[in-house]
Amino acid sequence: MPVPLLSNDFAYLQRVYSGYLALTFSNRHKWNLNTGLRLEQTVIDGDFQTTQTKLSRRYRNLIPSAMLSKGFGIHTLKISYTQRIQRPQICSLNPWVNQSDPKNIMTGNPGLNPELSHATEVAHSLTTKKGLSLNSALYWRQTNNAIEYLSRLCSHHQTQNIGQRATYGFNINLSGDVVKDLNLNVGTETL
Numbered sequence: 033m034p035v036p037l038l039s040n041d042f043a044y045l046q047r048v049y050s051g052y053l054a055l056t057f058s059n060r061h062k063w064n065l066n067t068g069l070r071l072e073q074t075v076i077d078g079d080f081q082t083t084q085t086k087l088s089r090r091y092r093n094l095i096p097s098a099m100l101s102k103g104f105g106i107h108t109l110k111i112s113y114t115q116r117i118q119r120p121q122i123c124s125l126n127p128w129v130n131q132s133d134p135k136n137i138m139t140g141n142p143g144l145n146p147e148l149s150h151a152t153e154v155a156h157s158l159t160t161k162k163g164l165s166l167n168s169a170l171y172w173r174q175t176n177n178a179i180e181y182l183s184r185l186c187s188h189h190q191t192q193n194i195g196q197r198a199t200y201g202f203n204i205n206l207s208g209d210v211v212k213d214l215n216l217n218v219g220t221e222t223l
Contacts, residue, residue: 040128041081046119049073062103070095074119078142083127087142093117108157116151120144124179124191137188138181145193149175164208173199199223 054068071094078087095117101110126140155169178195205219 038132039082040126040130042078042126042128043081044078044122044125045076046122047075048119049075064099064101064103066097066099068097070097072117074146076119076125078122078125080127080142083129085127085142087125089142091146093146093148106158106160108159110153110155110157112151112153112155114151116149118147118149118175118179120146120179120191135187139188139190141191144179144191145177147175147178147193149173160208162208164206166204166206168202168204170202171200173197 050070050072052068052070054066056064056066058064071092073092074090076087076089078085080087095115097112097114099110099112101108122140124140124144125142127142128139130138151171151173153169153171155167157168158164158166175195175197177193178197179191179193180195181189182192182194183189201221201223203219203221205217207215207217210216
């Protein structure tokens with residue numbers, strides 16, 4: 033027998049339509065430029081029957097990317113930028129109130145927008161003729177409109193587009209053949 037306060041019936045459909053345009057330029061001096069644009073149309077339809085809430089969201093995003101690199105013998109330097117999109121998941125959109133733990137009541141928000149992140153990276157790679165490869169990168173990521181849980185009354189948590197995140201880091205990776213048919217790959221990352 034269903035318990036109405038604990039039941040969560042819904043129908044949900046998310047579709048993403050996209051088109052891509054990419055251009056690459058290079059010259060004999062080992063300069064390379066890769067640029068791209070992605071146009072996305074997101075269509076979300078939901079019928080949260082338990083809460084009698086209907087959801088119909090449409091949004092369009094133009095997502096750019098660019099990378100400039102220059103080769104110097106066995107070294108390559110590059111700088112890149114890309115924008116990324118993170119759409120809200122069904123659990124973040126569903127307005128049903130989850131009261132299974134009275135001290136942590138959780139509910140979604142059908143009015144959420146997607147998160148947009150900006151990622152910039154400066155990288156260096158070295159590749160020897162013997163197959164040794166050393167890659168390092170310094171990066172920065174900024175997310176605006178981040179989806180976070182907002183707590184009210186110390187026990188009621190609801191998703192909102194209230195966050196802002198910045199991540200800085202450095203990573204390095206070394207790989208190469210130790211002996212025939214055995215490759216070693218070692219890496220680390222700091223945030």
